[in-house]
Amino acid sequence: MQPEKEIKLRLRFYKTSPKSIDAIMASCEKLKPDVSPDFHIKTLDNHIWLSIGARRREKHSPNLHLELDKMEDGNTAINGLFGPDPVLWTLFMFLHFVVAGIFIIFFTIAYSKWTLNQNFGLDLVIMLLMIGLWIALYFIARMLRRKGIPQMHELEDLLDKILD
Incomplete structure (x- = not known):
């Protein structure tokens, strides 16, 4: 994904994974302690929220919301939405x-x-x-979104760790 070239302030993306929703959620739970000081992972039902940890968070730090949907072929559709800090x-x-x-x-x-x-x-x-x-x-x-682009890439890398 290239957020530098997007006009929208809240960037969306779509991915598919061969893993089931339960396997992705289990992977999140397994990864939580390993990334704890740098990232915060929160899960609820079929939703995952990834954010930058408290010690690295800035006013421009992005959050990543993932919604997981089961597809007919057994894969999982992942709808991602980058957004700013809720405050x-x-x-x-x-x-x-x-x-x-x-x-x-x-x-x-x-x-x-x-x-x-x-x-x-x-x-x-x-x-x-x-x-x-x-x-x-x-x-x-x-401008704030542009400052947060490196952390967007970090969150995307964390998503890739969850999906691998």
Whole structure:
């Protein structure tokens, strides 16, 4: 996988494995103590979460969520999703909602002033600032993802250890 060339902020991938779901889960449980200080492995039902250990975690450290599905031919389909730290993701979503809310409020005020033939220049400036802030949030997220790419590769290598 080449995350450097992807446009999406949350990268997805799909793999198949000849191992059964139970064998993959057993492999995870067996590998947990060996990688414990550097990585954190959490399992529940047909889901596996891989993340960077607490002593190596940064604000840009990615997480990898794996969903395992049994295929008709006996293989296992693995749906992977890289994502940022949940706290960071929540902060970014909160900021996006605040920016959108402010934009909608000032759009409504500007429209009201326009219909009343009043000056609405300041409202347009604030709306443009919100658009600029939204674009800045996107590029900040891209920058943080780029910093996390080496750790994405580490998580992918850990997945390969689990599947081998």
